[in-house]
Amino acid sequence: MKHFMKRTVYTAGISAAVAAAALGLGGCAAGTQMPDTLKVQNVDAAENVITVTGREEVKVVPDMARIEYAVYTREDTAAACQEKNASDLNAAIETLKGLGVEGTSIQTSSYGLSPIRNWNSDKQEIIGYEMTTNLTVSDIPIDNAGTIMTKSVAAGVNGINSVSYFSSSYDASYQEALKGAMAVAQAKAQALAEAGAKTLAGVVHVEEFGYQPDTRYASYNSGGSAKMAAVALEDAGAPVMPGQVSVEAQVTVSYELNE
Template sequence: MRSATLPAAAAAIMMAGCAAPAANAADSADAPRTISVSGEGRAAAAPDMAVISIGVQSEAPTAAAALRQNSADMSATIKKLKDLGIAAKDIQTSGLSVSPRYNYEKNRSQPEVIGFTASNSVTVRLRDLSDAGSVIDQAVQSGANNLGGVSFSFSEPKPLYDEARRNAVADAKSKASLLTDAAGVRLGKLLYIQEGYAQTPQPKMYSARMEMADSAANVPMEAGESEVNVTVSLVYEIE
């Protein structure tokens, strides 16, 4: 009677399978213990630049007439902005539209077109905040009748972000030290570091429709203080 024997390939597979748990256990034992922490850093300063949206809205019986009037008023507004010393690179068209106006009276199967509205707006960067109120005033007097909003920012934001990054790393390191101390273990070397997000200052927006060009005073503007936020992730070895 012949004794049953396993093929060589099958025996090799069984031997490899038996050895795998021991190898995995060894790898697990060699893997360093780690702690992962995140930190958030903030930095604030007074902004030195404003971004405003200035627009012209015109109404007329026809689309062509509305656009023609709107173009004339916006051209005068842009010329005034340039005359005030604002560079062409700091003036950018941000919106242009022509749309019908309807009369929605009751018992009417189809609304009646009673005219057209043309709108045009430009985004303007003001690099001298002391001129912001005067620029808005002059723009309105030249034909603008719609202020879409204003936001404040920094012409050179890198130093502020660098400060926020340093604060974020310090925050993460402080958390790691506290946690390992509370757990009764020692904090080892830094293994990994990654920046998460860098949040830009949130714009402070307001809007207004200016009905008469001669009704605007020198607009008061307060830039206040803007803040940037940065997060980081650190991974340390636990000794």
């Protein structure tokens, strides 16, 4: 299910009702309490308005990737487990930097250390410790994603949770979709106006739905296996195929009609 954000834009004009309201206020007694907000509405004008919805979708090819790594270790003691995890993590980070990934694009997103218990024993004895550190690597050029994943696995990464693709031109593509949605709305309004023997006077109200920065990502979930994900994305040097990302805009527009 798609969830849309809404932004509203109003176009306002000066009517005779505003002037009449101002004259009425001038005649009030000095002791009369005035409301904080004065609303003036032209009911007749509201009846001469049509409202339509326009949608437009633009497809873009992603050019960047984001990879969610996991480094998992298991040792007999908590200290040894943490030390091994840190060593594997540092090796992976150094490999990433050596492949041209900026330090600002590497983030430790979460980590956890927990005991491993023998639940078959009445005493539930601790038989070891395990630790997982999740690493998020962003702003990876698509052309480098497969190579980076494969070499990261060789450096010590043993889990790839997901790979997400996005377009660096998402905002420009959304503006294109937004213009298309407005054109669709205007075409609908024009047809309705002509059917009613009227013409469009202008836009009086616009509501925008659809700007969703999070939807610029199209994700591939690997199931947690680093080696399987790396092979799937770069088997025998095969290029990463990110497909397309949909950019959708929707507007609701109200038009005033000429008689």
